[in-house]
Amino acid sequence: MTLSVKISHRFDGFNLDVSFHAPAGVTVLFGGSGSGKTTVVNAVAGLIKPNSGRVAVDDSVLFDTDRRQWLAPHKRRLGYVFQEGRLFPHLTVRQNLLYGRWFAPKSAPREDLDHVVEMLGIGHILKRHPAMLSGGEKQRVAIGRALLASPKLILADEPLAALDHARKAEILPYFERLRDEVSVPILYVSHSAAEVARLATTVVALQDGRVVGQGPAAEVLGDPMVTPLGARAAGAMLVATVVAHHSDGLSELDAGGVRLLLPKVSHATGKRIRVRIAAQDVLLSRERPKGLSALNVLPGTVELVRSGAGPGAIVSIDTQAGRVLARVTRRSAKALGLAKGVKCHAIIKTVAVAPEDVSATAIPN
Amino acid sequence: MDWLSPQEWNAVALSLRVSFWATLVSLPLAIFVAHVLARWTFTGRQLLNGFVHLPLILPPVVTGYLLLLTFGTQGPVGGLLQKVGIVFAFRWEGAALAAGIMAFPLMVRAIRLSIEAVDPKLEQASATLGASRIWVFVTVTLPLILPGVIAGAILAFAKAMGEFGATITFVSNIPGQTQTLPSAVYAFLQVPGAESSALRLVIISVVVAMSALLLSEVISKRIARRVAGA
Numbered sequence: 001m002t003l004s005v006k007i008s009h010r011f012d013g014f015n016l017d018v019s020f021h022a023p024a025g026v027t028v029l030f031g032g033s034g035s036g037k038t039t040v041v042n043a044v045a046g047l048i049k050p051n052s053g054r055v056a057v058d059d060s061v062l063f064d065t066d067r068r069q070w071l072a073p074h075k076r077r078l079g080y081v082f083q084e085g086r087l088f089p090h091l092t093v094r095q096n097l098l099y100g101r102w103f104a105p106k107s108a109p110r111e112d113l114d115h116v117v118e119m120l121g122i123g124h125i126l127k128r129h130p131a132m133l134s135g136g137e138k139q140r141v142a143i144g145r146a147l148l149a150s151p152k153l154i155l156a157d158e159p160l161a162a163l164d165h166a167r168k169a170e171i172l173p174y175f176e177r178l179r180d181e182v183s184v185p186i187l188y189v190s191h192s193a194a195e196v197a198r199l200a201t202t203v204v205a206l207q208d209g210r211v212v213g214q215g216p217a218a219e220v221l222g223d224p225m226v227t228p229l230g231a232r233a234a235g236a237m238l239v240a241t242v243v244a245h246h247s248d249g250l251s252e253l254d255a256g257g258v259r260l261l262l263p264k265v266s267h268a269t270g271k272r273i274r275v276r277i278a279a280q281d282v283l284l285s286r287e288r289p290k291g292l293s294a295l296n297v298l299p300g301t302v303e304l305v306r307s308g309a310g311p312g313a314i315v316s317i318d319t320q321a322g323r324v325l326a327r328v329t330r331r332s333a334k335a336l337g338l339a340k341g342v343k344c345h346a347i348i349k350t351v352a353v354a355p356e357d358v359s360a361t362a363i364p365n
Numbered sequence: 366m367d368w369l370s371p372q373e374w375n376a377v378a379l380s381l382r383v384s385f386w387a388t389l390v391s392l393p394l395a396i397f398v399a400h401v402l403a404r405w406t407f408t409g410r411q412l413l414n415g416f417v418h419l420p421l422i423l424p425p426v427v428t429g430y431l432l433l434l435t436f437g438t439q440g441p442v443g444g445l446l447q448k449v450g451i452v453f454a455f456r457w458e459g460a461a462l463a464a465g466i467m468a469f470p471l472m473v474r475a476i477r478l479s480i481e482a483v484d485p486k487l488e489q490a491s492a493t494l495g496a497s498r499i500w501v502f503v504t505v506t507l508p509l510i511l512p513g514v515i516a517g518a519i520l521a522f523a524k525a526m527g528e529f530g531a532t533i534t535f536v537s538n539i540p541g542q543t544q545t546l547p548s549a550v551y552a553f554l555q556v557p558g559a560e561s562s563a564l565r566l567v568i569i570s571v572v573v574a575m576s577a578l579l580l581s582e583v584i585s586k587r588i589a590r591r592v593a594g595a
Contacts, residue, residue, distance in 0.1 A: 045493050073492040074493070074497050077495065088487060090509055090591075100494035102495075149495060
């Protein structure tokens with residue numbers, strides 16, 4: 001199933017003009033606040049009527065201004081996970097979960113309630129009302145409610161934004177399971193690079209109402225020209241296999257034949273995982289460094305140097321482990337003579353990789 | 366009930382019947398109008414709002430007279446209704462109509478406030494899960510506004526029990542037929558020596574009104590607690 005979206009909408013002096021395709025898996029609409037992400041999702045859901053455009057899931061058209069087609073929100077067969085959960089306060093968790101099923105066509109493929117309850121770990125709270133739930137529990141119920149509506153498409157609008165750090169870490173794995181176990185495409189809005197790196201199959205980067213990059217997650221995140229949140233938040237994504245867990249609290253990974261040492265990851269040896277390397281945490285050196293505390297040194301070749309308006313520059317380096325982005329000053333880029341084709345070493349400080357930047361992945365090998 | 370004379374008892378029973386039907390029949394319409402005023406956007410909304418509030422502002426005797434003009438057997442609506450066998454003028458049904466119309470603004474106000482307090486985002490969520498407008502209302506809005514609906518209904522019932530001006534103008538003051546409790550109090554006060562009858566009815570009035578208010582408080586609090594899931 002593929003979602004295709006083409007929307008233009010003008011409001012309050014803001015122009016939204018986007019066009020993208022979302023294949024199966026998680027497509028993350030990635031951008032800062034005011035980039036138009038939520039407007040796109042609400043247009044797909046039918047909660048706002050864009051000036052013009054077309055949205056379709058495979059052959060079924062949700063709206064098409066050229067052909068004057070408009071499907072009311074309740075006929076779109078969606079599962080929308082809102083930022084604030086929006087559980088019905090007068091219903092129990094169980095009633096909330098089954099709410100959408102009541103309206104879904106009887107012929108629609110059904111998720112099994114017990115399976116969803118087990119997957120989300122909410123069996124013990126089925127009889128409670130939403131007022132008695134923690135923030136994390138509410139969001140898990142909201143995910144289950146969307147899933148059980150037999151949707152053709154799941155929408156999630158920053159479902160973790162209202163949660164604290166610990167709750168985020170609690171919910172993210174459920175979205176990973178959703179991505180890996182459910183065939184329905186998921187359109188997920190986020191302004192967090194860490195979430196994108198963990199969840200996204202496809203990334204659509206938005207900036208000021210326009211698509212500035214789209215494609216497979218590793219490609220878009222590793223593109224120094226695409227920085228919807230600014231250079232500060234840039235960071236590439238590597239795929240690596242867990243080789244061993246060491247007793248000194250480090251895990252050894254293999255990324256395309258290069259050894260990486262990271263703070264201990266929770267995944268078993270042999271597992272393929274995604275690791276986001278923030279561009280801020282990468283140093284560059286022309287010589288192979290000696291007497292340096294950093295444990296990870298990746299030799300490679302400079303692909304591109306992108307200078308911004310400020311003092312910084314982003315350098316993309318093609319290494320054996322994959323593409324790495326580094327954020328350096330323009331002055332150092334000049335001093336090192338960094339330019340396309342120049343050999344250099346990317347140095348990643350081990351402790352810089354935060355646990356939320358690491359996730360198990362089911363991306364195709 | 367020895368302590369009430371048959372005439373007094375009739376007046377109390379009639380008032381209860383009139384108020385009951387006035388409240389029951391106007392409730393669905395009040396919910397609908399409150400929903401329209403709270404959630405729909407259309408030109409003429411302020412006009413509708415003003416029209417609904419008219420009975421609250423007009424002198425009751427004017428409302429009664431307008432009812433008589435409209436629903437009297439010679440009136441445009443009353444004449445038509447008479448052909449299908451429905452007569453309001455000088456009947457207890459007319460008293461119920463007058464009481465219903467006088468209580469309508471109070472009921473609409475209470476329900477409208479509670480509809481406005483419902484987060485439209487919940488209604489949106491319901492729509493994305495497949496509920497049509499009517500199902501959104503039945504499964505989300507209505508349960509959440511139930512405290513307001515009940516408070517509004519009880520308030521309207523109490524107001525209907527006390528309605529006097531429009532009723533006496535529209536259906537007169539016929540003992541046993543259209544003499545409601547306030548009308549009876551008024552009638553007793555016109556007769557020398559009937560003050561004790563009037564006083565007994567006054568006490569009943571006060572008790573009914575106070576119990577209605579207290580009951581509405583208790584019920585809506587209890588429901589609000591249940592709705593909030595605490």
